[in-house]
Amino acid sequence: MTRLERSLAAYGAYHRDRRNVATHLVGIPMIFLAVVVLLSRPAWDVGVPVTPAILFAPGAGLFYLRLDLRFGAVMALLLALCCGAGLALAARGTAVWLGWGAGLFVAGWVIQFIGHAFEGRKPAFFDDLKSLLIGPLFVVAELAFLLGLRREVQAAIRH
Template structure:
């Protein structure tokens, strides 16, 4: 659990404002889906097996998440499989449809990310550590779990290191 807490605390230090976290609940899934869609072409046939770059990237990411934590890793693997299935479905669509969904979700997802970091008053974590790009989806899953009372021991260990999430009061100034 220590490695999981280290990674989530490192990423979470850039995400202590609830408004930022909420924008990540929208933006990160959009970006992950966009990457899966955009990497779903081309498909390489290896005999009875067809493989896309999206499948390879998702499998490698799933291995990383499973190595960090089995329970979160299983959830991440299921979500990655879903995004690959969405990408596969769009990969057979006309080029304009495939590209429109992929690029559209990617751009709108990043707009949500940067809006959240405006509220946070801090740059995105990946600007200091590219691993933040891989930790973002796990962070969203972990925060959702914490919000419904799951994995309290992980949430507590993270808060001990970086403090609780801030909920800004209405009308309060940024800063």
């Protein structure tokens, strides 16, 4: 198994119930976007806006690219789109920026914990903090599998 397959298989072991997976397809993108939005302040103007989110994104993108080039490219694109949305929301008033960031974050986690109630198992990050980064990749992989893509990865992690 590749590192990607091992990571997805370990994360997937906590997500066998289809209802839990469905909640993750909604909750994780909300949390992912929320974290980027919340990290989009403060902004320093050095010719281009620089924020904690923009400083964090290349490292996260590299993490995903090292696991898998194709999934990593999708994750890097999603990070860039989230950074754009984060900058747009952070440029608005504090109430808008914080409302969207905190609102998405709380709602996303509520959805996640509902899913784990269906699963009857604690979230993966309770045992391995790295799963907080694997979760968004899991969503991308699950969507790819639903589209009939990356069957070799799907077969390897669901042996």
